[in-house]
Amino acid sequence: xxxxxxxxxxxxxxxxxxxxxxxxxxxxxxxxxxxxxxxxxxxxxxxxxxxxxxxxxxxxxxxxxxxxxxxxxxxxxxxxxxxxxxxxxxxxxxxxxxxxxxxxxxxxxxxxxxxxxxxxxxxxxxxxxxxxxxxxxxxxxxxxxxxxxxxxxxxxxxxxxxxxxxxxxxxxxxxxxxxxxxxxxxxxxxxxxxxxxxxxxxxxxxxxxxxxxxxxxxxxxxxxxxxxxxxxxxxxxxxxxxxxxxxxxxxxxxxxxxxxxxxxxxxxxxxxxxxxxxxxxxxxxxxxxxxxxxxxxxxxxxxxxxxxxxxxxxxxxxxxxxxxxxxxxxxxxxxxxxxxxxxxxxxxxxxxxxxxxxxxxxxxxxxxxxxxxxxxxxxxxxxxxxxxxxxxxxxxxxxxxxxxxxxxxxxxxxxxxxxxxxxxxxxxxxxxxxxxxxxxxxxxxxxx
Numbered sequence: 001x002x003x004x005x006x007x008x009x010x011x012x013x014x015x016x017x018x019x020x021x022x023x024x025x026x027x028x029x030x031x032x033x034x035x036x037x038x039x040x041x042x043x044x045x046x047x048x049x050x051x052x053x054x055x056x057x058x059x060x061x062x063x064x065x066x067x068x069x070x071x072x073x074x075x076x077x078x079x080x081x082x083x084x085x086x087x088x089x090x091x092x093x094x095x096x097x098x099x100x101x102x103x104x105x106x107x108x109x110x111x112x113x114x115x116x117x118x119x120x121x122x123x124x125x126x127x128x129x130x131x132x133x134x135x136x137x138x139x140x141x142x143x144x145x146x147x148x149x150x151x152x153x154x155x156x157x158x159x160x161x162x163x164x165x166x167x168x169x170x171x172x173x174x175x176x177x178x179x180x181x182x183x184x185x186x187x188x189x190x191x192x193x194x195x196x197x198x199x200x201x202x203x204x205x206x207x208x209x210x211x212x213x214x215x216x217x218x219x220x221x222x223x224x225x226x227x228x229x230x231x232x233x234x235x236x237x238x239x240x241x242x243x244x245x246x247x248x249x250x251x252x253x254x255x256x257x258x259x260x261x262x263x264x265x266x267x268x269x270x271x272x273x274x275x276x277x278x279x280x281x282x283x284x285x286x287x288x289x290x291x292x293x294x295x296x297x298x299x300x301x302x303x304x305x306x307x308x309x310x311x312x313x314x315x316x317x318x319x320x321x322x323x324x325x326x327x328x329x330x331x332x333x334x335x336x337x338x339x340x341x342x343x344x345x346x347x348x349x350x351x352x353x354x355x356x357x358x359x360x361x362x363x364x365x366x367x368x369x370x371x372x373x374x375x376x377x378x379x380x381x382x383x384x385x386x387x388x389x390x391x392x393x394x395x396x397x398x399x400x401x402x403x404x405x406x407x408x409x410x411x412x413x414x415x416x417x418x419x420x421x422x423x424x425x426x427x428x429x430x431x432x433x434x435x436x437x438x439x440x441x442x443x444x445x446x447x448x
């Protein structure tokens with residue numbers, strides 16, 4: 001069926017997709033006992049963290065007394081960036097909590113370095129194209145890259161593809177975003193250089209920008225959005241473009257979305273240049289590698305995170321990570337206009353995410369992490385921040401090791417043992433007693 005199909009032998013753990021979740025899973029699973037192969041369709045690691053964004057959200061709760069609720073390998077990633085002097089903390093105008101701002105180009109290098117140091121094999125420019133279930137319960141995974149067609153038959157698999165590509169091809173059940181509730185919109189982010197941030201702040205900063213957007217007669221695609229300072233002087237990054245009503249699982253729709261996202265970006269550029277103080281001489285210097293996709297497939301797992309569980313702000317005894325982020329649902333309203341719906345966890349609360357949400361239903365050797373984990377639409381809109389997806393990856397990586405060491409299936413894993421291993425790694429599984437340090441240069445104070 002595939003011309004000159006070659007085999008990659010001896011792979012124990014296959015991680016499909018090298019975004020924040022996949023990279024962290026590979027780091028957590030790294031062991032001299034097992035060979036890991038991490039595959040990524042782009043030419044660099046990091047997924048959304050390096051393709052389109054420059055801020056990790058989810059490390060801190062958005063309450064008046066913020067708590068730091070993610071630790072372990074995610075801390076290692078940020079600490080490594082901080083050692084290069086390329087991290088600062090910033091508040092989020094829209095209330096998702098303090099973000100960890102970083103240089104995305106440096107982060108590409110950090111992911112490379114950490115994975116190589118851990119002994120993880122990875123292949124870039126490599127795409128999963130087919131999956132064949134085998135009689136012994138394993139899966140034959142077919143990839144294509146510039147060297148041709150390859151097959152891998154691993155012992156364990158972590159689907160971190162974002163779109164649940166492995167689970168789709170392997171026949172696991174999932175919900176497609178938009179089937180029950182409107183799917184979240186897509187976003188092309190853009191970066192501008194030569195911004196006079198002093199002039200911008202003296203003119204009123206973000207509050208003034210919101211007012212100018214609301215009152216402008218410029219033909220903006222939407223009259224809201226954010227622009228924040230980057231690690232590079234006189235540069236800003238935006239989340240302003242929104243493209244709705246199209247499916248990222250349909251190639252014709254996705255093509256239209258990419259074109260529309262770029263069109264909107266330059267409409268915003270003209271608006272900033274003509275109407276926003278400090279932007280007269282600014283220009284776009286980069287668009288996201290691809291349009292940002294918030295949700296496509298959400299796999300049905302052994303457990304499913306729901307809005308009610310998020311709002312209850314409880315931490316069950318099978319939790320593998322914590323989240324305190326609000327429901328942040330970017331969508332079209334009934335008139336086809338773009339809107340963002342917010343709902344906060346009551347009283348600045350924190351909820352736990354159960355292990356079963358990263359295990360596809362009836363799975364023996366497969367885990368699913370990142371934005372395709374098992375959650376309802378609303379719960380997903382809360383628990384999709386990169387700190388949480390890294391925490392999912394960390395849990396999945398340790399779970400795979402435990403599964404191999406004890407010859408146990410994904411769905412029958414001893415979760416109490418997994419939690420012990422997570423705690424030893426530095427994960428946070430209970431609400432901290434002390435508030436976090438969230439000043440611009442206070443990241444390291446959280447470890448004092």
